[in-house]
Amino acid sequence: MQLESSYINLLGLRFHAYHGVLPQEREVGNDYSIDVRVKYDVEKAMLSDDVNDTLNYATMYELIHQEMLIPSRLLEHVAYRIGDKLLMTFPEIECIEIRLTKKNPPMGADCDGAMVELILRAPNDVRVVKGDFK
DSSP: OOOOOOEEEEEEEEEEEOOOSSHHHHHHOEEEEEEEEEEOOOHHHHHHOOGGGSOOHHHHHHHHHHHHTSOOSOHHHHHHHHHHHHHHHOTTOOEEEEEEEESSOSSSOOSSOEEEEEEEEETTEEEEOOSOOO
């Protein structure tokens, strides 16, 4: 048997943070959720059963948490910083998909949130994509 591809996912990470264009958003804050999908070769870890042979998702979470603490105006900027931090910390990552959702955007709509989705293949290659998180 041969490993074709592998991913590590962190789903539904929840934060209260102070991102937004409006001054009120930066004072009161809002609730956010983040899904991260990292393409990473886990073959060594699946054979060794050793956490040192894979990406430690607790470390991934802490890096995301640190970036969420830094106020920004745009979700695009926050998502990019998260991806950049992960790629710089773990250069063996092949690709990162990030979905960052603001749960209660101040736009007068009854909705589940406003979301930005990025796919990062290298520190300088960012594409916003539409579609389902696979």
